[in-house]
Amino acid sequence: MLVRDITSSNRLLTMRQQFVANVSHELRTPLTVVNGYLETISDETASDELRLKLIGKFASPLSRMQALVEDLLLLTQLEASTALAESREVDMSTLITNAVEDVQSLQSYPGQITVRCESEQYVLGTEKELHSVCINLLSNAIRYSGTEGAIEVAWSDHRDRVRLSVTDNGSGIPNEYLDRLTERFFRIDVSGSQARGGTGLGLAIVKHILKRHDSELCIESELNRGSTFYCEFKPVLNPAEIEATSAG
Numbered sequence: 001m002l003v004r005d006i007t008s009s010n011r012l013l014t015m016r017q018q019f020v021a022n023v024s025h026e027l028r029t030p031l032t033v034v035n036g037y038l039e040t041i042s043d044e045t046a047s048d049e050l051r052l053k054l055i056g057k058f059a060s061p062l063s064r065m066q067a068l069v070e071d072l073l074l075l076t077q078l079e080a081s082t083a084l085a086e087s088r089e090v091d092m093s094t095l096i097t098n099a100v101e102d103v104q105s106l107q108s109y110p111g112q113i114t115v116r117c118e119s120e121q122y123v124l125g126t127e128k129e130l131h132s133v134c135i136n137l138l139s140n141a142i143r144y145s146g147t148e149g150a151i152e153v154a155w156s157d158h159r160d161r162v163r164l165s166v167t168d169n170g171s172g173i174p175n176e177y178l179d180r181l182t183e184r185f186f187r188i189d190v191s192g193s194q195a196r197g198g199t200g201l202g203l204a205i206v207k208h209i210l211k212r213h214d215s216e217l218c219i220e221s222e223l224n225r226g227s228t229f230y231c232e233f234k235p236v237l238n239p240a241e242i243e244a245t246s247a248g
């Protein structure tokens, strides 16, 4: 008699099917939009003025597809290996300051972003991935806090760990959704997220990167008041300290 547990393989299959359905669904809307524009442009009766106007509208659905494909590729890479490819001491204060500048140059944000780097601790990790964590958390804080938004990014010591936190005074998150936010494509308001350039993959990416850095994402939120997303790391000696220790 052969007994085989098919529950886990069935679950995997369902997850895979669900994932493919989600990706197809995400791509279908911008593709339909682009297709619609192309049909009108190629209509002989369309005026040059209308054609030019429609060409200008291509950018939005195209950049939505590009963001989705880039996030999907990154997530696949992260899932393919649990170990970090290259790991070294990362100066988080500088990394956070750079990430804030990057986000501000990409998105015009009318609100205020305050950076509070109280710790000078370094962490062991991959700079590119830790930068991606900052960018994703900051982009969300911008996306889900209104024009009156005030965001604070902090790097501070917490007992034997160092904490990165991003706090916003935005919409907040209902308690019942907190556990689901890092699921791929989970969004509280799908159209609201899409309209603001979200792919639904940002926090899934953050979760994977943090796991590889021996950390995890924590969320505290109050509806209509705002949210704090934070994670803690084990600090390491920075390169100058290592040199001083070995010299001494």
Ligand code: ADP
Binding pocket: 136, 140, 141, 143, 144, 145, 168, 170, 171, 172, 173, 181, 182, 186, 187, 188, 189, 193, 194, 197, 198, 199, 200, 201, 202, 203, 204, 227
């Ligand atoms: P998205 O691209 O939709 O922002 P994410 O994976 O980054 O996808 O986030 C998942 C969902 O979590 C978002 O769609 C939103 O509903 C919620 N969310 C994330 N960050 C915040 C925040 N700072 N304030 C309120 N809701 C948030």
